[in-house]
Amino acid sequence: MTEGLRDRTRRAVRAEIAEVALGLFxxxxxxxxxxxxxxxxxxxxxxxFFRYFPTKExxxxxxxxxxxxxxxxxxxxxxxxxxxxxxxxxxxxxWQQRIHASEQAVASLRLIESTPSLRARVHEKREHWRxxxxxALRDRSDGGLDAFTADLLxxxxxxxxxxxTREWLRSGGTADRLALLDRAFALxxxxxxxxxxxxxNGRQ
Amino acid sequence: MTEGLRDRTRRAVRAEIAEVALGLFxxxxxxxxxxxxxxxxxxxxxxxFFRYFPTKExxxxxxxxxxxxxxxxxxxxxxxxxxxxxxxxxxxxxWQQRIHASEQAVASLRLIESTPSLRARVHEKREHWRxxxxxALRDRSDGGLDAFTADLLxxxxxxxxxxxTREWLRSGGTADRLALLDRAFALxxxxxxxxxxxxxNGRQ
DNA sequence: GCAGAACATGTCACCTAGTGTCGAGTAGTA
DNA sequence: TACTACTCGACACTAGGTGACATGTTCTGC
Numbered sequence: 001m002t003e004g005l006r007d008r009t010r011r012a013v014r015a016e017i018a019e020v021a022l023g024l025f026x027x028x029x030x031x032x033x034x035x036x037x038x039x040x041x042x043x044x045x046x047x048x049f050f051r052y053f054p055t056k057e058x059x060x061x062x063x064x065x066x067x068x069x070x071x072x073x074x075x076x077x078x079x080x081x082x083x084x085x086x087x088x089x090x091x092x093x094x095w096q097q098r099i100h101a102s103e104q105a106v107a108s109l110r111l112i113e114s115t116p117s118l119r120a121r122v123h124e125k126r127e128h129w130r131x132x133x134x135x136a137l138r139d140r141s142d143g144g145l146d147a148f149t150a151d152l153l154x155x156x157x158x159x160x161x162x163x164x165t166r167e168w169l170r171s172g173g174t175a176d177r178l179a180l181l182d183r184a185f186a187l188x189x190x191x192x193x194x195x196x197x198x199x200x201n202g203r204q
Numbered sequence: 205m206t207e208g209l210r211d212r213t214r215r216a217v218r219a220e221i222a223e224v225a226l227g228l229f230x231x232x233x234x235x236x237x238x239x240x241x242x243x244x245x246x247x248x249x250x251x252x253f254f255r256y257f258p259t260k261e262x263x264x265x266x267x268x269x270x271x272x273x274x275x276x277x278x279x280x281x282x283x284x285x286x287x288x289x290x291x292x293x294x295x296x297x298x299w300q301q302r303i304h305a306s307e308q309a310v311a312s313l314r315l316i317e318s319t320p321s322l323r324a325r326v327h328e329k330r331e332h333w334r335x336x337x338x339x340a341l342r343d344r345s346d347g348g349l350d351a352f353t354a355d356l357l358x359x360x361x362x363x364x365x366x367x368x369t370r371e372w373l374r375s376g377g378t379a380d381r382l383a384l385l386d387r388a389f390a391l392x393x394x395x396x397x398x399x400x401x402x403x404x405n406g407r408q
Numbered sequence: 409g410c411a412g413a414a415c416a417t418g419t420c421a422c423c424t425a426g427t428g429t430c431g432a433g434t435a436g437t438a
Numbered sequence: 439t440a441c442t443a444c445t446c447g448a449c450a451c452t453a454g455g456t457g458a459c460a461t462g463t464t465c466t467g468c
Contacts (some may be wrong), residue, residue, distance in 0.1 A: 006435075006444070034424065045447055050426065116328055123327040124320055148371050152388050155363035163356040170351075184356050190391050210415070210464075238453065249418055254455065414465075423456080434445075 014052050017042045018062035022107065025060060030115045057121045064099065064108045068129030071095060075136045084137050084145060088157040089185040096161070096177055106173075113169055130154055153190065160184035218256050221246045222266035226311065229264060234319045261325045268303065268312045272333030275299060279340045288341050288349060292361040293389040300365075300381055310377075317373055334358055357394065364388035 020042045024033045035056050039049040053059045071091055078087040099105045112118040134150040164180040224246045228237045239260050243253040257263045275295055282291040303309045316322040338354040368384035 004436095010445095035426085036424085046425090047427090047448080048446060051445080054426090056425070116331070119331060120324040120328045124324045127320075127323060147374075148367065148384070148387070149391065151370060152364065152367040152391060155367050156360055156392055159359035159363040160356065163352065163359050166355060167352045180352070183352070187353065187356060187394050188360055188392065208465090214416090239455085240453085250454090251419080251456090252417060255416080258455090260454070410468085412466090414463100416463075417461085419458105419460085421456105421458085423454105425452105425454085427450100427452080429449085429451105430447105432445100432447085435443085437442075438440090 010052075014062065017044075017049065017052055018059055019104075021059040022063075022104070022111070025111055026107065030060065030111065030118060057118060060108060060111060060115075060118055061121070061125075062108075063102070064105050064112070068126070068133055072129065072132050072136045075133065075140070078140070080140060084141060084150070084153050085157075085185070085189050087137070087140070088153060089160075089182075092157060092161050093178060093181060096164075096181060100177065109165075110169070110173075113165065126158060130158075149190075156188055156190075157185075160188055214256075218266065221248075221253065221256055222263055223308075225263040226267075226308070226315070229315055230311065234264065234315065234322060261322060264312060264315060264319075264322055265325070265329075266312075267306070268309050268316070269299075272330070272337055276333065276336050276340045279337065279344070282344070284344060288345060288354070288357050289361075289389070289393050291341070291344070292357060293386075296361060296365055297382060297385060300368075300385060304381065313369075314373070314377075317369065330362060334362075353394075360392055360394075361389075364392055 017038065021033075021038045024038055024041065035049050036046050038056075038059065039046045042049070049059075053062070074091045074094060075087060078090065082090075099109065112122060130151075134147070134154045137153065138145050138147065138150045160181065161184075164177060164184050167180050168175050168177045221242065225237070225242045228242055228245065239253055240250050242260075242263065243250045246253070253263075257266070278295045278298060279291060282294065286294075303313065316326060334355070338351070338358045341357065342349050342351065342354045364385065365388075368381060368388050371384050372379050372381045
């Protein structure tokens with residue numbers, strides 16, 4: 001009924017493994033760190049490591065929410081009269097702000113962004129929830145948004161986010177991430193339509 | 205001086221391995237096909253397979269040019285007075301048309317799109333040449349395009365391409381890919397600026 | 409045509425990520 | 439106390455990928 005001791009210890013162990021792993025990744029790189037090393041440093045076996053994380057990559061993602069669970073939820077909370085594009089903008093803005101608040105999350109993000117295999121994994125995860133986000137978007141505006149346009153908006157939004165993140169990394173973390181995101185969203189906003197009018201995209 | 209027999213046989217062997225691999229992938233799925241199987245079916249050793257392809261994934265990419273080498277080149281050929289967005293549109297349009305012409309390339313694309321690990325790999329490859337494309341774009345319009353905007357345009361263009369491809373797959377291959385791509389590019393075109401005016405992005 | 413370099417291939421040994429299984433110990437419960 | 443559920447280590451195994459070595463084949467200069 002209550003939390004249960006086992007669940008609590010399990011989460012605590014998980015968090016500790018992630019912390020140890022992050023430290024090793026930062027020190028000697030992701031690829032040059034073996035699971036065995038992490039496990040030993042955390043005081044357990046390789047086998048047990050995999051009982052806490054399905055893959056080595058997942059240890060790097062602990063702490064950062066890349067599942068989009070939150071995005072979908074936040075999207076449903078936005079006012080209905082808001083354009084889809086603006087909703088996406090605001091939701092990603094919030095997400096970025098939340099990430100930026102945690103020092104460890106920023107470190108994870110930096111590691112991810114500088115490791116090819118991890119970046120690939122991000123895309124994989126994203127594709128997973130992309131459908132859900134697109135659907136949530138379509139639910140909000142009743143009928144006024146077809147699947148294709150919704151998909152396009154979501155893809156464009158992640159493109160904006162990626163570009164902003166990339167530029168921020170290029171600046172060495174000094175640039176204003178939110179301003180970059182705003183600029184990206186401003187430049188990329190869909191022509192018209194996509195707002196509320198059901199059929200208005202005739203201008204090939 | 206001439207082609208050299210060795211290079212020719214090497215390319216022939218490579219192509220044959222790829223063909224065998226494609227067949228096995230299509231028949232039993234990418235993940236359920238081992239390198240050993242492919243190698244044996246092609247009449248060589250696992251070790252030799254890896255002398256032709258750096259990874260198992262790469263065997264699935266033979267035949268499809270995802271390196272963007274061509275994109276960069278084609279971009280430099282576009283008329284200078286064309287807007288960056290339109291150039292990207294045209295170049296990707298050509299690329300898609302070229303792919304569509306080859307039956308095998310379409311098969312590869314279908315396989316890739318339906319296999320998570322391969323999709324991830326596409327993104328990885330894309331990130332690799334994204335910088336080069338962005339740079340080519342910036343070279344064309346002398347000074348009128350900053351790195352951030354160029355990156356954004358390239359990212360947005362791939363978003364358009366992805367969305368079109370996805371919709372096309374969703375239609376079971378019946379939809380008109382080019383029309384979808386056109387529609388995506390039309391909806392996503394950058395507000396203004398990005399054309400030639402050096403400084404005009406003041407409207408937060 | 410031949411000697412030697414350059415190259416291709418198979419074999420073997422090895423590393424790492426990841427999984428199945430089993431047996432011992434430990435926490436939670438009646 | 440006895441039963442159950444969960445956790446962990448130990449062992450073995452598969453699969454992708456690499457390095458080293460030996461053998462044969464092709465190319466090149468003479």
